[in-house]
Amino acid sequence: MPEETKKQKVLLIKLSSLGDVIFNIPLANALRNAGYEVTWIVSEKGYDVIKDNSCVDKVILAPFVKWKKEKSFIKRVKEFFEIKRQIKEYKFDIAIDTQGLLKSFGFMFNTGIKRRIVGTNAREFSILGGNEFVKFPKISDWHTPIVKQYLKFARHLGVETDKIQVTLPKSSEETVRRIDEL
Numbered sequence: 167m168p169e170e171t172k173k174q175k176v177l178l179i180k181l182s183s184l185g186d187v188i189f190n191i192p193l194a195n196a197l198r199n200a201g202y203e204v205t206w207i208v209s210e211k212g213y214d215v216i217k218d219n220s221c222v223d224k225v226i227l228a229p230f231v232k233w234k235k236e237k238s239f240i241k242r243v244k245e246f247f248e249i250k251r252q253i254k255e256y257k258f259d260i261a262i263d264t265q266g267l268l269k270s271f272g273f274m275f276n277t278g279i280k281r282r283i284v285g286t287n288a289r290e291f292s293i294l295g296g297n298e299f300v301k302f303p304k305i306s307d308w309h310t311p312i313v314k315q316y317l318k319f320a321r322h323l324g325v326e327t328d329k330i331q332v333t334l335p336k337s338s339e340e341t342v343r344r345i346d347e348l
Contacts, residue, residue, distance in 0.1 A: 169265040173203040177279065179270045180208060181228055187212030190264055190313050194221035195331040196320040205256065205271055218335035226252060230269065231262040246272065253277045262319045263295060285321060
């Protein structure tokens with residue numbers, strides 16, 4: 167009997183905004199369809215769109231909105247390091263930072279992930295968290311839709327990206343009510 171190959175574990179880091187989270191769903195789907203186990207770290211702003219979405223196996227909530235309101239610096243730091251502990255414990259093979267900001271760098275740095283992929287368009291020193299880089303044009307030169315830009319990360323891993331697949335979570339009554347309120 168042939169030995170079963172272990173799925174590679176990918177940590178996708180796109181914390182916010184809601185639009186960019188949605189634009190990353192095709193990347194997550196491409197990775198899952200290629201056989202990767204996908205965990206996504208996201209803030210409250212995109213959590214509802216990702217938590218029950220078939221594009222991921224697991225979701226980690228990074229509560230930045232809560233942290234901004236939290237008066238206790240110690241409590242915020244404790245929660246941040248608890249998330250980092252979870253990341254280390256899960257032993258990801260690959261991390262992909264499509265956020266490209268200092269707040270995403272924190273989840274890439276010192277977590278034991280061997281392959282850390284960042285776009286060359288990363289800002290706020292977040293490029294320092296990577297050890298592999300996906301070339302992006304300057305923002306002023308972007309003629310390609312953002313979804314296709316994010317899919318460059320999948321192509322970097324050798325994943326076919328001809329099909330753009332957007333999935334959304336099944337709507338609960340609560341979700342429909344919240345959408346109606348908006």
